[in-house]
Amino acid sequence: MKIFQKLGQMPIGLTVPAFAILLIVFGMPIILLFLSSINAPAFSVTNYYKFFSQPANVRVLFQTIEVSVLATGMCLIVGYPTAYLIVTASKRVRLTLIALVIIPYLTSGLARTYAWIVILGDRGVINNLLLHLGVIHSPLPLIYNRTAVYIGMVHIMLPLMILPLVSAMMGIDRSLMAAARSMGARPLAAFWRVFFPLSLPGVRSGSLLVFVFCLGFYITPAALGGLRDAMLSTFIAAQVTSSFEISKIATSAFILLAIAVAVLSMLGLNLAGAQGRAATSAPRSWVVRLPIFAMRKHYFSEFPNRYRAKLWTTQLYQAGGNSRLSNIVGAVFVLIVMVYLLSPGLIVVIMSFSAGTFLEFPPSGVSLQWYRSFFGDPSWNGAAWTSIQIGIAVAILSTVVGTLAAYGLNRTHPRLRGFLTMTILTPVTIPVIVVGIATYLGLVNLGLIGSKTGIVLAQSLGAIGIVVVIVSATLANLDRTLEQAAKSMRAGPLQTFLRVTLPLIRPGVIGGAVFAFLHSFDEVVITSLVSGYSIRTLPLKMWENIRNQIDPTIAAVASLLMLVPVLWLIVLYLMWWRARPRDHHTLSELAT
Amino acid sequence: MVKNPVLPQIEFRSVTKTYGKITAVRDLSLTVGCGEFLTILGPSGSGKTTTLMLLAGFEAPTAGDILIAGRSVAAVPSYRRDQGIVFQSYALFPHLTVTRNLEFPLEMRGINAAERTTRVRRMLERVHLGDFGGRMPSQLSGGQQQRVALARALIADPPFLLLDEPLGALDRNLREQMQIEMKSLHKEFGTTTVCVTHDQEEALTLSDRIVVMRAGQIEQTDSPEALYDRPATCFVAKFLGEANILENCNFELETDAAQPSGTVAMIRPERICIVAPDAANRGDADRRQSITGTVDDMIYAGPLRKYHVRVGSSVFIVREHVAAGQPIFRPGDGVCLDWLRSDIRFVAA
Numbered sequence: 052m053k054i055f056q057k058l059g060q061m062p063i064g065l066t067v068p069a070f071a072i073l074l075i076v077f078g079m080p081i082i083l084l085f086l087s088s089i090n091a092p093a094f095s096v097t098n099y100y101k102f103f104s105q106p107a108n109v110r111v112l113f114q115t116i117e118v119s120v121l122a123t124g125m126c127l128i129v130g131y132p133t134a135y136l137i138v139t140a141s142k143r144v145r146l147t148l149i150a151l152v153i154i155p156y157l158t159s160g161l162a163r164t165y166a167w168i169v170i171l172g173d174r175g176v177i178n179n180l181l182l183h184l185g186v187i188h189s190p191l192p193l194i195y196n197r198t199a200v201y202i203g204m205v206h207i208m209l210p211l212m213i214l215p216l217v218s219a220m221m222g223i224d225r226s227l228m229a230a231a232r233s234m235g236a237r238p239l240a241a242f243w244r245v246f247f248p249l250s251l252p253g254v255r256s257g258s259l260l261v262f263v264f265c266l267g268f269y270i271t272p273a274a275l276g277g278l279r280d281a282m283l284s285t286f287i288a289a290q291v292t293s294s295f296e297i298s299k300i301a302t303s304a305f306i307l308l309a310i311a312v313a314v315l316s317m318l319g320l321n322l323a324g325a326q327g328r329a330a331t332s333a334p335r336s337w338v339v340r341l342p343i344f345a346m347r348k349h350y351f352s353e354f355p356n357r358y359r360a361k362l363w364t365t366q367l368y369q370a371g372g373n374s375r376l377s378n379i380v381g382a383v384f385v386l387i388v389m390v391y392l393l394s395p396g397l398i399v400v401i402m403s404f405s406a407g408t409f410l411e412f413p414p415s416g417v418s419l420q421w422y423r424s425f426f427g428d429p430s431w432n433g434a435a436w437t438s439i440q441i442g443i444a445v446a447i448l449s450t451v452v453g454t455l456a457a458y459g460l461n462r463t464h465p466r467l468r469g470f471l472t473m474t475i476l477t478p479v480t481i482p483v484i485v486v487g488i489a490t491y492l493g494l495v496n497l498g499l500i501g502s503k504t505g506i507v508l509a510q511s512l513g514a515i516g517i518v519v520v521i522v523s524a525t526l527a528n529l530d531r532t533l534e535q536a537a538k539s540m541r542a543g544p545l546q547t548f549l550r551v552t553l554p555l556i557r558p559g560v561i562g563g564a565v566f567a568f569l570h571s572f573d574e575v576v577i578t579s580l581v582s583g584y585s586i587r588t589l590p591l592k593m594w595e596n597i598r599n600q601i602d603p604t605i606a607a608v609a610s611l612l613m614l615v616p617v618l619w620l621i622v623l624y625l626m627w628w629r630a631r632p633r634d635h636h637t638l639s640e641l642a643t
Numbered sequence: 644m645v646k647n648p649v650l651p652q653i654e655f656r657s658v659t660k661t662y663g664k665i666t667a668v669r670d671l672s673l674t675v676g677c678g679e680f681l682t683i684l685g686p687s688g689s690g691k692t693t694t695l696m697l698l699a700g701f702e703a704p705t706a707g708d709i710l711i712a713g714r715s716v717a718a719v720p721s722y723r724r725d726q727g728i729v730f731q732s733y734a735l736f737p738h739l740t741v742t743r744n745l746e747f748p749l750e751m752r753g754i755n756a757a758e759r760t761t762r763v764r765r766m767l768e769r770v771h772l773g774d775f776g777g778r779m780p781s782q783l784s785g786g787q788q789q790r791v792a793l794a795r796a797l798i799a800d801p802p803f804l805l806l807d808e809p810l811g812a813l814d815r816n817l818r819e820q821m822q823i824e825m826k827s828l829h830k831e832f833g834t835t836t837v838c839v840t841h842d843q844e845e846a847l848t849l850s851d852r853i854v855v856m857r858a859g860q861i862e863q864t865d866s867p868e869a870l871y872d873r874p875a876t877c878f879v880a881k882f883l884g885e886a887n888i889l890e891n892c893n894f895e896l897e898t899d900a901a902q903p904s905g906t907v908a909m910i911r912p913e914r915i916c917i918v919a920p921d922a923a924n925r926g927d928a929d930r931r932q933s934i935t936g937t938v939d940d941m942i943y944a945g946p947l948r949k950y951h952v953r954v955g956s957s958v959f960i961v962r963e964h965v966a967a968g969q970p971i972f973r974p975g976d977g978v979c980l981d982w983l984r985s986d987i988r989f990v991a992a
């Protein structure tokens with residue numbers, strides 16, 4: 052009886068809605084998928100055998116691994132020095148650079164992929180320029196090859212690598228470098244013996260993030276690569292649309308999943324175990340996997356501290372020496388990386404104002420014709436409206452369900468909490484194509500393919516995970532005695548939540564809602580599988596356009612898509628900044 | 644404000660609280676009388692906060708029972724208990740102004756807006772924060788925050804008040820000032836108060852009774868004077884003030900009564916006189932004992948002088964008020980220590 056009473060009061064009950072959605076839309080279908088891949092109830096590995104007996108499959112599999120590994124490696128080679136230079140820069144420069152990395156991170160991957168088509172295409176910016184200058188007489192084959200795939204993928208994934216790295220590097224205790232120097236370590240030695248090992252968690256989470264993302268996100272390779280550059284995920288998606296042979300699809304999906312899990316466990320679990328706090332560190336390392344969030348704390352906490360020991364820390368961080376030459380080399384490097392990250396978007400925005408009958412760079416005249424065409428064409432603005440509707444529904448559903456779950460998890464025993472959080476985050480930690488396939492199956496069973504409800508449910512899987520991560524981290528910073536104080540003043544549990552907890556975690560809840568909306572607004576892979584061709588969201592319409600005929604209106608759409616996150620970023624920034632109670636203090640101090 | 648006529652009595656009956664393998668509180672029995680100011684004193688980790696959290700209803704006892712006014716409160720959630728709590732971190736709601744913070748407990752009790760405004764104003768005046776109602780907690784100094792926390796705990800006139808290290812975050816001067824303030828508030832409201840602290844001075848100044856805790860158990864419960872003057876155990880003697888333990892000495896200890904087994908002899912540093920060797924023994928030699936030693940060290944502490952005197956292999960601590968005409972001894976000086984035999988205490992080892 053007493054146990055029963057206790058169970059009834061357990062906050063874990065609040066996670067039920069989240070797990071119900073997860074289980075119905077994703078959990079059960081993925082189990083069915085696995086069963087069909089092993090031919091249950093016959094239980095055989097024939098499907099896997101068949102997969103590997105076809106040389107074409109094996110080639111695609113190796114190609115997938117090769118592209119993912121190389122793209123991850125390139126991101127790391129470019130990202131590590133960039134992150135290091137960002138962290139060692141002066142505060143003002145650092146904040147600017149971080150913002151410049153966050154902007155592309157928040158920008159639609161589809162829009163950025165489109166930007167590369169515009170730049171690298173046969174009639175693209177580069178070829179046009181070279182033709183114009185008379186350097187070449189026929190367009191160079193810059194697009195639809197492996198190089199273009201790498202250029203596009205590294206461009207898309209680089210923020211995913213840089214942000215966790217910066218986060219990890221900013222967490223390194225500054226006095227450690229000073230200590231190493233005081234013990235006679237020369238700058239380079241101090242870097243390799245102290246700084247580098249301490250930055251490894253960032254290397255790990257950045258690499259994991261990029262690698263798993265590469266495995267599942269087929270949009271960029273499909274758009275920029277040639278026919279021979281297909282990834283396994285492209286194959287899977289194609290199979291769903293051409294011939295829905297479930298056992299074959301399931302097999303490919305599970306092979307992809309197996310690679311992801313192998314890499315996750317190799318990098319993720321080993322290192323966590325080596326740190327000797329596997330159980331508790333697990334949820335945190337997942338938090339790092341949503342880099343934008345990991346950054347938030349550092350980013351916004353810098354403002355109140357900006358006057359504190361600015362020079363001192365900057366100098367200590369200059370592990371690689373301080374010569375003028377190395378400073379210039381560093382500055383040039385960062386500049387190139389930033390141009391690489393930002394210029395494609397900028398070019399598209401500029402081109403979207405072209406006056407001619409097709410897109411030009413630089414535009415010969417300024418006009419709003421493509422924007423007019425976007426707002427005037429029902430197929431475009433209808434798609435935008437659908438996306439907004441779905442996005443709002445996803446934001447509401449996942450914010451409510453995710454906040455409840457985060458609150459419930461926060462009050463659960465730490466070991467159980469770690470496990471449950473990881474489970475809720477599965478849809479954002481495994482290759483997205485696998486989630487898409489499972490969700491497709493789940494929605495088929497529910498009869499929701501091609502319905503808005505179905506799309507909202509499918510997109511909410513990931514969005515709930517995002518909300519849980521953001522709200523959980525906000526809750527972790529919440530002083531529990533505030534709730535006890537409320538209860539000691541006769542506030543019941545609901546009153547305590549509404550009057551004390553919710554106002555205090557509101558920035559996290561709103562942030563979660565914003566990111567849930569953005570997640571939905573950008574989603575292509577899962578949505579394209581479950582939309583059943585009857586519903587067009589904006590990204591779907593764009594994707595279709597990119598693959599078939601390119602309507603210049605897309606430039607206007609892409610520009611708008613790049614603008615939306617920047618606006619959101621400003622909104623969030625203002626809110627988070629103002630939400631910090633200490634800032635009232637700082638502001639009034641500054642005023643006097 | 645009117646004193647609550649029937650103040651409840653708090654009773655712990657063999658309360659045990661375990662967290663997994665850790666026993667935070669073991670078999671604790673304790674009664675807090677009406678209107679009493681009781682302090683739970685103990686080193687860090689001795690289970691003080693846990694005891695307070697049990698009483699507040701934030702933790703449930705693993706075994707035993709807690710009674711308030713004779714009724715078990717095990718099944719009563721904290722928000723249905725009538726209590727005021729001052730948390731160690733104050734726990735002022737950072738998103739509400741001082742006024743809104745003070746109104747919170749009144750609102751929860753369904754008191755109307757007009758009445759709330761009056762009571763908040765009166766309470767703010769009472770804690771000398773009349774002009775601070777519109778501020779956010781982050782715009783207050785530590786001492787002001789402390790007073791707001793105290794005001795918030797008392798404003799709904801709860802029958803008992805719980806304080807967790809209430810002055811721990813304040814600097815020394817402020818702490819003394821707040822001690823006086825708290826004492827006067829307690830006198831005025833007459834609220835039964837349970838205070839938790841590791842600061843012996845705070846405990847001695849404020850309390851009617853002190854409970855000394857060690858490793859989750861009660862070591863001794865007594866009035867401040869009795870606790871200091873007649874500590875029951877060596878731990879209490881050392882935790883509350885300083886103590887010279889007279890063990891393995893190179894002289895025969897002269898005592899009035901026989902030493903009970905399992906005890907050690909103890910004398911407080913201020914009960915020992917330090918004099919030049921030739922000036923020893925002042926008449927009533929039959930009631931005193933003198934020994935000789937060498938000064939190891941001397942520390943000035945404002946109005947006090949503290950000597951470390953080596954006698955054989957042991958070192959005595961001697962504390963003396965600075966007074967005119969008193970000789971000052973330097974390290975290396977030979978001195979004579981003497982004390983009244985009746986100042987020797989036997990404490991459980």
Ligand SMILES: Nc1ncnc2c1ncn2[C@@H]1O[C@H](COP(=O)(O)OP(=O)(O)O)[C@@H](O)[C@H]1O
Nearest residue numbers: 662665666667686687688689690691692693694
């Ligand atoms: N929530 C908890 N979980 C596990 N152990 C706890 C918890 N709270 C307290 N303890 C343990 O119980 C003991 C007593 O703690 P506490 O009551 O906080 O001591 P004090 O307040 O006297 O410093 C300590 O050993 C502490 O580690």
Ligand SMILES: [Mg+2]
Nearest residue numbers: 688691692693
């Ligand atoms: Mg404590």
